[in-house]
Amino acid sequence: MNRDPIGIFDSGIGGLTVVKAVREILPGEDIIYLGDTARLPYGTKSTDAIMRFSIEDTQFLVDRGAKYVVIACYSAASVALDIVRERFPVPVIGVIQPGARRAMQMARTGKIGVIGTALTIYSGAYEKAFRDLGARVEILGKPCPLFVPLVEEGWLDHAVTRLVARDYLEPFVKDDIDTLLLGCTHYPLMMKVIKEIMGDINYVDASVEVGAELAQSLKDLKLANPGAAGSTAIYLTDLSVNFKEIGERFLGEPMKNFSRVSLKESH
Amino acid sequence: MNRDPIGIFDSGIGGLTVVKAVREILPGEDIIYLGDTARLPYGTKSTDAIMRFSIEDTQFLVDRGAKYVVIACYSAASVALDIVRERFPVPVIGVIQPGARRAMQMARTGKIGVIGTALTIYSGAYEKAFRDLGARVEILGKPCPLFVPLVEEGWLDHAVTRLVARDYLEPFVKDDIDTLLLGCTHYPLMMKVIKEIMGDINYVDASVEVGAELAQSLKDLKLANPGAAGSTAIYLTDLSVNFKEIGERFLGEPMKNFSRVSLKESH
Numbered sequence: 410m411n412r413d414p415i416g417i418f419d420s421g422i423g424g425l426t427v428v429k430a431v432r433e434i435l436p437g438e439d440i441i442y443l444g445d446t447a448r449l450p451y452g453t454k455s456t457d458a459i460m461r462f463s464i465e466d467t468q469f470l471v472d473r474g475a476k477y478v479v480i481a482c483y484s485a486a487s488v489a490l491d492i493v494r495e496r497f498p499v500p501v502i503g504v505i506q507p508g509a510r511r512a513m514q515m516a517r518t519g520k521i522g523v524i525g526t527a528l529t530i531y532s533g534a535y536e537k538a539f540r541d542l543g544a545r546v547e548i549l550g551k552p553c554p555l556f557v558p559l560v561e562e563g564w565l566d567h568a569v570t571r572l573v574a575r576d577y578l579e580p581f582v583k584d585d586i587d588t589l590l591l592g593c594t595h596y597p598l599m600m601k602v603i604k605e606i607m608g609d610i611n612y613v614d615a616s617v618e619v620g621a622e623l624a625q626s627l628k629d630l631k632l633a634n635p636g637a638a639g640s641t642a643i644y645l646t647d648l649s650v651n652f653k654e655i656g657e658r659f660l661g662e663p664m665k666n667f668s669r670v671s672l673k674e675s676h
Numbered sequence: 677m678n679r680d681p682i683g684i685f686d687s688g689i690g691g692l693t694v695v696k697a698v699r700e701i702l703p704g705e706d707i708i709y710l711g712d713t714a715r716l717p718y719g720t721k722s723t724d725a726i727m728r729f730s731i732e733d734t735q736f737l738v739d740r741g742a743k744y745v746v747i748a749c750y751s752a753a754s755v756a757l758d759i760v761r762e763r764f765p766v767p768v769i770g771v772i773q774p775g776a777r778r779a780m781q782m783a784r785t786g787k788i789g790v791i792g793t794a795l796t797i798y799s800g801a802y803e804k805a806f807r808d809l810g811a812r813v814e815i816l817g818k819p820c821p822l823f824v825p826l827v828e829e830g831w832l833d834h835a836v837t838r839l840v841a842r843d844y845l846e847p848f849v850k851d852d853i854d855t856l857l858l859g860c861t862h863y864p865l866m867m868k869v870i871k872e873i874m875g876d877i878n879y880v881d882a883s884v885e886v887g888a889e890l891a892q893s894l895k896d897l898k899l900a901n902p903g904a905a906g907s908t909a910i911y912l913t914d915l916s917v918n919f920k921e922i923g924e925r926f927l928g929e930p931m932k933n934f935s936r937v938s939l940k941e942s943h
Contacts (some may be wrong), residue, residue, distance in 0.1 A: 446721070447715065447721065448714065448715045453828070453916060454713070454914050455914050455915055455916045455917070457914075457915075458714050458914040458916075527917060528917075531917065554825065554828070554829055555822075555825055555829055555836075558821060558822055558825040561720070561821070562821055562822055568839060569822075569836060569839050569843070572835060572836050572839060573836050576836070647721050647722050647724075647725040648722055648724075649720060649721050649722045649725075650794060650795075650798065671941070674938070674941055
């Protein structure tokens with residue numbers, strides 16, 4: 410048993426969906442969440458930059474006593490999981506592997522589509538995750554850079570969003586995939602539009618999967634906190650105009666305990 | 677006469693349009709350009725964050741001997757011009773005032789539309805600029821958050837871009853404005869689509885105006901360098917996958933002399 414908090418970080422507030430999932434499955438755990446809102450997005454930047462940012466984010470959580478670190482940002486999890494594991498003594502889990510594992514269980518034809526930021530898709534992280542699982546699947550990846558700005562604009566059910574989604578998802582329709590991995594925290598909010606285009610196939614939202622995998626891992630490592638009333642503390646590197654409104658969309662409840670922080674630069 | 681360089685900063689590489697304009701009007705000047713690509717965009721973040729970033733950006737340029745600083749980022753110029761002027765001993769010019777001055781000269785009916793990022797529009801910087809000029813004009817502002825991602829996606833002439841532009845610009849069409857101020861470095865690249873919707877009105881791109889105003893100011897302050905073969909050095913805080921391709925779209929020529937730098941945090 411260990412009463413230290415679980416640390417979760419993301420480039421912004423989309424990772425609050427992971428907080429929500431962990432809260433539900435592990436109600437006794439204290440959670441500290443760091444959203445690097447001053448430097449978001451991560452998905453359009455270089456691998457180098459995101460590795461550096463991820464180390465700074467993890468340092469912040471470890472300095473506050475995190476017993477376990479969850480990389481809730483798909484872009485960061487795609488390129489920085491190994492270096493974060495190397496640099497810090499605590500166990501670290503990312504959102505890539507749990508999603509890949511779930512997709513493998515669901516896929517019937519073995520044709521899996523993956524959507525994400527440019528960084529996530531070009532990194533080849535999903536190909537590696539499926540390879541490590543020994544999966545014989547065919548992966549089709551497609552970066553969807555306009556999805557995040559569309560969700561942040563609140564155009565979840567808008568003609569423009571439909572047109573953009575149709576453009577991005579067309580290769581998947583043609584190729585008849587049977588499972589679609591939503592490789593970005595923002596995409597589940599667009600589910601309605603995505604389903605209109607892709608129809609009745611399997612969808613994987615790794616936010617939920619990562620919660621289940623974390624619960625199992627905490628149990629295995631004897632790090633779980635069996636209490637019933639864990640707390641959530643939210644730290645953000647910038648408090649922009651509408652962060653609360655957007656944040657609560659992801660968290661699914663009012664955002665209460667939050668503050669602005671600065672990070673130490675690692676260079 | 678002063679042979680020190682002119683410093684120009686922006687949140688990313690869009691400000692290279694200002695470099696291009698300054699290069700043309702002041703061929704003898706050396707230019708150092710800083711693009712804060714690791715933390716872009718600025719226009720969706722808080723006033724506090726952008727003031728802090730702008731001070732760090734200016735410090736970088738002043739440390740490298742800049743005799744004059746140009747804020748090429750509309751969001752930064754909207755909220756940080758005063759604090760940067762206060763903190764540094766060199767003259768500082770932003771992209772807001774030169775654009776407002778030009779718009780005032782052009783507007784016949786006195787109805788001026790302004791488009792920009794959320795930060796630029798909500799800051800009221802243009803209203804203040806017109807007031808300072810003693811202008812009796814009616815300003816209609818509209819944030820267009822999806823324009824930057826659309827330009828970065830390269831969808832300059834795409835059905836989606838047309839639909840988004842029609843949505844954002846509709847209030848201007850209804851209100852019969854006679855001059856439109858393009859208050860963001862990226863927007864001039866969308867000129868074709870904007871003109872399709874707004875038709876034969878006046879358009880102001882402040883990148884060009886700021887070059888002329890800078891030339892006059894350098895002359896007045898006896899800081900000009902009358903040479904003929906100035907150099908351009910480009911510093912970026914992150915080198916992302918396609919920065920060269922997008923950068924050259926703004927610069928209008930091959931990007932040669934560039935390097936990645938880290939900034940000192942001011943907190």
